[in-house]
Amino acid sequence: MPDExxxxxxxxxxxxxxxxxxGDIKEELSKDTSHFKEETTKVLKFHGIYQxxxxxxxxxxxxxxxxxxxxxxxxxxxxxxxxxxxxxxxxNSICDKYSNQTLRITxxxxxxxxxxxxxxxxxxxxxxxxxLVITYGSCGDTVRNVTACxxxxxxxxxxxxxxxxxxxxxxxxxPKSRAYYEIWIDGEKNTGIEQEPLYGKTYLPRKFKIGLAxxxxxxxxxxxxxxxxxxxxxxxxxxxxxxxxxxxxxYTHKKPETFPRLGSELCFVTPERLIKTLEKIxxxxxxxxxxxxxxxxxxxxxxxxxxxxxxxxxxxxxxGSKLEPFKKIQNYNVYDHLGWxxxxxxxxYLGLFIENGKICDSDKxxxxxxLKEIVEKFSPDIRLTPQQNIILANxxxxxxxxxxxxxxxxxIYTVExxxxxxxxxxxxxxxxxxxxxxxxxxxxxxxxxxxxxKLGYGEEMLSLRMSGCxxxxxxxxxxxxxxxxxxxxxxxxxxxxxxEGTRLNKICKENILGKSVVSEIARLLETYREKRNPNERFxxxxxx
Ligand code: SRM
Numbered sequence: 001m002p003d004e005x006x007x008x009x010x011x012x013x014x015x016x017x018x019x020x021x022x023g024d025i026k027e028e029l030s031k032d033t034s035h036f037k038e039e040t041t042k043v044l045k046f047h048g049i050y051q052x053x054x055x056x057x058x059x060x061x062x063x064x065x066x067x068x069x070x071x072x073x074x075x076x077x078x079x080x081x082x083x084x085x086x087x088x089x090x091x092n093s094i095c096d097k098y099s100n101q102t103l104r105i106t107x108x109x110x111x112x113x114x115x116x117x118x119x120x121x122x123x124x125x126x127x128x129x130x131x132l133v134i135t136y137g138s139c140g141d142t143v144r145n146v147t148a149c150x151x152x153x154x155x156x157x158x159x160x161x162x163x164x165x166x167x168x169x170x171x172x173x174x175p176k177s178r179a180y181y182e183i184w185i186d187g188e189k190n191t192g193i194e195q196e197p198l199y200g201k202t203y204l205p206r207k208f209k210i211g212l213a214x215x216x217x218x219x220x221x222x223x224x225x226x227x228x229x230x231x232x233x234x235x236x237x238x239x240x241x242x243x244x245x246x247x248x249x250x251y252t253h254k255k256p257e258t259f260p261r262l263g264s265e266l267c268f269v270t271p272e273r274l275i276k277t278l279e280k281i282x283x284x285x286x287x288x289x290x291x292x293x294x295x296x297x298x299x300x301x302x303x304x305x306x307x308x309x310x311x312x313x314x315x316x317x318x319x320g321s322k323l324e325p326f327k328k329i330q331n332y333n334v335y336d337h338l339g340w341x342x343x344x345x346x347x348x349y350l351g352l353f354i355e356n357g358k359i360c361d362s363d364k365x366x367x368x369x370x371l372k373e374i375v376e377k378f379s380p381d382i383r384l385t386p387q388q389n390i391i392l393a394n395x396x397x398x399x400x401x402x403x404x405x406x407x408x409x410x411x412i413y414t415v416e417x418x419x420x421x422x423x424x425x426x427x428x429x430x431x432x433x434x435x436x437x438x439x440x441x442x443x444x445x446x447x448x449x450x451x452x453x454k455l456g457y458g459e460e461m462l463s464l465r466m467s468g469c470x471x472x473x474x475x476x477x478x479x480x481x482x483x484x485x486x487x488x489x490x491x492x493x494x495x496x497x498x499x500e501g502t503r504l505n506k507i508c509k510e511n512i513l514g515k516s517v518v519s520e521i522a523r524l525l526e527t528y529r530e531k532r533n534p535n536e537r538f539x540x541x542x543x544x
Contacts, residue, residue: 007292014042015141015202020177020194021046029183034118035070046142046203047180048075048135049121052114056432072116073433074099074124077138079170080148080163080212081109081384085375088382090131092372098124103368105357107426107474108145108209109384110138114433125184136180141204143173143282147220148212150383150391154343160231160238162212165274169210172275173282175199198279198286205289206297208282209248211386218332220386221475221501223247223262226299227281232268232327240270242326245281245311246303249472252295253486260477260504261300264308266315267323280318284311332500336387338423339415340400348400349383349393353413356427356442357388370410374403388426419458422449424499426475430468430485437468439485444514448483451518457525462538463499477504480539481521489514495524495542508542 005012014023023043028036036044041051053068061068076091083091091111095103100115116124128135138145148166152158176197178190196203212229213222222228228244244263251258269277281299288306290297303311316323338351354367361368371390374380378399380392395403407414415423428434430441445466452458465479476482478501482494491512497505509520524542532541 009294012202012291014039018043021179025183046140048138052433054432074113075138076111076133076135077145078110079146080166081150083382085379087131088375094127102358102360105384105388108147109386110145129185137175141206143208146170146210147386149217149219150385151337156344204286205291215329216333218334218501224249228263240268241274243267246300248298248300249477251470265326268327284314332502348395349391351391353418354389366410367412370412374406419453420461421458425464427466428473438487439468441466441468455522498539
């Protein structure tokens with residue numbers, strides 16, 4: 001039965017009548033049109049596809065009364081940000097053939113393609129899958145890409161393989177409907193009864209994010225996840241996991257009923273019970289999460305409305321046992337994994353800074369060409385980081401010099417030649433692709449940093465994040481210094497988050513014109529330099 005509750009949002013009705021994520025995708029794909037009808041775009045998201053239009057040409061086309069310049073964003077699903085070299089080359093060639101020539105590393109360790117046209121969707125999805133990469137469930141109201149520290153399995157100081165776990169969790173929560181394979185891969189219709197035992201016909205009320213961290217490396221920003229999982233060690237081996245619930249960052253300007261929220265401490269579970277516990281948490285969101293207002297549907301609002309004790313009791317009744325208390329964690333730390341590092345074996349990994357995750361060639365730097373050459377010659381494994389950077393892993397000692405030469409030849413950033421300010425910066429795509437952007441982000445941040453470097457602030461150690469709207473895709477509310485778009489060319493400036501990712505920042509300057517952002521930030525930095533205590537961090541200085 002489709003969802004016919006009159007109070008439910010149109011998205012709920014669409015999901016319920018989509019025949020397990022089929023909707024009219026197939027029929028509309030066969031038509032010679034540039035885009036899908038709105039209802040179908042909602043179903044497409046579950047397949048990892050967003051319908052967008054070029055916002056740079058939107059107004060002009062509207063005034064000429066012609067269709068918007070439609071194009072599609074395709075998001076892959078890469079648990080823990082892991083790819084083989086061969087898969088990377090496959091995605092690189094798909095990017096060359098069908099997209100805007102940029103492989104875009106996301107803040108959740110995946111790769112996005114932008115600018116794909118409708119007529120190429122089938123080939124693109126098909127070829128992505130030939131590279132053994134999926135896009136199923138990377139968007140939509142399901143469990144999204146599961147993030148994890150990208151190097152914990154190869155780091156000599158760490159004995160916990162969170163990446164393997166991220167993959168297991170991801171597999172567990174993958175939609176079971178064959179719609180994806182039927183439409184994009186093999187065309188084979190499901191002859192049996194379609195079932196979605198975990199999600200049900202209407203899937204979750206909203207997106208659901210799971211991230212895995214370790215106290216010594218919270219690079220995934222564990223407090224912003226719907227469920228944050230923190231590995232706890234005892235005598236150097238894995239004891240179990242602390243679970244945080246109800247994190248999330250998106251909000252709407254001037255709507256105080258929407259807000260960013262840090263995950264609440266829920267419980268501790270042993271490794272054997274982790275996936276079952278996660279499953280039960282997801283079912284509580286499925287059954288109690290809001291379905292009448294999508295702006296009040298994330299798990300964070302359920303926890304805020306009902307309280308963490310209600311949630312714990314519900315979970316205990318679903319798991320059938322009392323939950324163990326959350327273990328105290330003294331400190332969190334964050335590493336960006338950039339530069340050369342020795343692995344557990346005699347191998348090396350190299351973390352390279354990719355500005356705002358954009359693997360592309362420009363007049364100044366040929367990052368895409370350079371990375372392709374390295375991967376073709378040395379076949380490293382690839383790890384993408386939640387800071388939008390790339391790691392080349394399992395490199396032999398004798399190849400290091402040659403790789404360094406390629407990096408120099410193509411002017412790829414290294415830790416030696418990127419400033420601290422740039423190294424710790426991130427921005428979301430915003431304009432021209434994102435339909436929700438209120439202002440620029442990734443097209444504006446590099447020159448804001450250029451200016452700040454010229455003014456002598458390049459070596460300040462602080463996390464600087466910019467997003468084109470308060471949905472906060474570059475996790476701006478956690479940054480020591482955040483810039484959030486409010487309307488065309490206007491921004492709020494936030495300060496007071498911390499590097500460890502355990503605190504939200506606050507607005508400190510409102511409604512700043514784009515051209516004044518640099519001078520306003522410079523003023524904040526100057527005051528900080530003059531008045532800070534020795535070793536005081538920027539975010540700590542501005543936390544109140
Ligand atoms: Fe995001 C929606 C890009 C991570 C919060 N996000 C969007 C969309 C799809 C716009 C849309 O709905 O039409 C953006 C597509 C832009 C484009 O052109 O590519 C978009 N989000 C991104 C990425 C690509 C930003 C990046 O710089 O890498 C990240 C993709 C992650 C991935 O691979 O899955 C991305 N988004 C995030 C994060 C950070 C995180 O998860 O670590 C957040 C904040 C955490 C959270 O979820 O609260 C985030 N995105 C949102 C929201 C607000 C959700 C909310 O409930 O508050 C939206 C809007 C929505 O869902 O309605 C959104």
